Amino acid sequence: MEYVIGLLLIFLAVLVAFYALVRETDDLHRLLLTDLAEILALVLIALVATDLAEALILPGLVVGISEIMALSEIYLVKEKLTKQPKRVVKLEIMDSAPAIMSLILVMYGIVLSGFTGGALAGLGVIFYFMCKGHDERFEIIETASGYAWVMWIAAFFIFMLIPQYWFFGVMIAGGAILLKVMGKMSLIGTMRGDSDV
Amino acid sequence: MTPEFLLGFIILLIGTVSAAFPKPKTWLNRLINIEIAAWGLMLIMLSYNESLAILTFVAVTGISTFVLVRVIERRSDI
Amino acid sequence: MSAVIAPLTSAAPLICGLIALYATIRIVCEKNTLKKLPHLNVMNFAIAASIALLVNHWLALIVAVAYFVGSTLEANAIASAWSGGLKDD
Amino acid sequence: MTDLILIIFGLIAVIGGLATAINKDPFDKLISLGILAGGAIPFIVNRGYMDVAIAVALTVPVTTIFILLICRREIT
Structure with a gap:
């Protein structure tokens, strides 16, 4: 029962996220929405609710962080933003x-x-x-x-x-x-x- | 139906809707709204007793936030 | 003796939670960003106290200390960034 | 009695999440994110995962400081 309710709600959330991803044109916004899609996919795995879920979430996180790093590097090279920013904020x-x-x-x-x-x-x-x-x-x-x-x-x-x-x-x-x-x-x-x- | 499960799904839906359609549509607002959805996922993992997954997820969220901040910083500098 | 103490110890985190809820409502209703920060500190103290009182375990004390240090650092960082950061030349 | 405490913390977390979604200024959003964290950590402690709670409480301010690097106030 709990699994069915969770599955319905998570599919609703996935629908909202992918609708936003389809409507988006800017590349950096798409990169951020990829992060959101990764979180929603991890919820889908976490609903399995056994030790199998934990064993599946850890490789998912490894793949997710490497994907974010690779995509951000590709984006920086593609937009020619390779030099350091001018104003670097320093906090106390x-x-x-x-x-x-x-x-x-x-x-x-x-x-x-x-x-x-x-x-x-x-x-x-x-x-x-x-x-x-x-x-x-x-x-x-x-x-x-x-x-x-x-x-x-x-x-x-x-x-x-x-x-x-x-x-x-x-x-x-x-x-x-x-x-x-x-x-x-x-x-x-x-x-x-x-x-x- | 544990209380963590219910609370996690409420927060996850709030975070998903607000990250999909942020009101002033800037990169920073969307990044902060994604953090809300991450807290919702953490509560859902907590309701199924997946403690090692929570630990790894929190650390990985910090690192990916730093990577995205680096991109946004260079993009908004020009 | 313990029958007298037991309702008191279970009522103590409840009072801390109510203080935290009151501080939360004050933060949400406040318009000025700088005036939100003292109420945020009140909420952090109340949450740290209720963490220490919630579970009868010695590690709960260390959790309360870690949360206290972390949240105070966070509030200080927000205040420092709001005032424009460290000026260096 | 414990249920009432958990209801209060859940209320704090939901208020924090809604305030983060509604606010427009980035600093207000980060303050509301702190409220959300404060409402969520007692749930971890209540389940008995003290080691996870220590790691979460130490990681949250680091993430907030990372985001603060790109928050700039419009000098009026």
Whole structure:
């Protein structure tokens, strides 16, 4: 009963969103409406209401964030908006808050581990880079990414050769995906700023 | 029919309608109205006890908001 | 003794919720943006208190602290951006 | 008694959502979004997911600060 009511309401919402998407002509408005359509699709999955829903939502979120990033980059290149903006807003909060705030977020993300912890820690790192500025130290991120690959392959061999230590392998793989997601997400934070490369 | 389910659908419908037809049609208004729909989705996930999905969804919403803000900032600068 | 305390402890988050509802109505009815912010702070304090009183668990205290810090930061950021941000040259 | 508290928080959340949809000034909209968050977080706490509530309460102001970067007041 609850499932049927939810399904009817969500189809109504999808109809409204796609009607707006059809009527829209500006490209940036269409990009924003794509985000709305992603949220509505996730509601459709969440209505399944078992552990299967949770297992389906996580890949949906991964695909959604990568889609938004790729489409926004394509849009920026297509509209020739590649140079930095002139007026960058500075808030008073951005001098005092980010150190403690992003420290808490990164610590909590490391405790969670996996893609969830990587996204949370990546948000903290983006916040820190956005507020404090950055000095183009990409080689650290590349090194971390290489170690993450090594950890991943080590976890794979543990699964294959000594399966009785599976918990150790799960922990190594979780740490590796945390490193990789956090490094990739922190690259986004360096894209906004006053220093032109 | 838990209270979270009902509340989540009310907020989701408010957010969807207001994001589809924002009143002063600017990019900023539409971005903020999408946040309302995101809160509705979070409450619906809560009513089905999908806690890990909520955590990931909240973090991903923050990151995608930053990506969209970067696009809007450069677009409205010219 | 505990029979006397039990209705009191369950009435305390209710009072905090009513204060939050009153502050919400004041925010919505207020026209000036700058005058909305003190009422927003009142609502944040009331919500943080009722979070700490709602569930009998020690982690609820940490949730209340996190919500308190986060919402105060948010209100400060809105006020700072409304006044035009940090002027640097 | 707990039902009455939940009804009050649901009312706060719905008022916040409607006010966010109706308001026109971006700063008023962000303040109303704060009301919506304040109404929604007690539901997470009431279900018993304290770790999720900590993460949500810390992530919401970061998202608001991101949006504030493109809010400009028209200097009159």
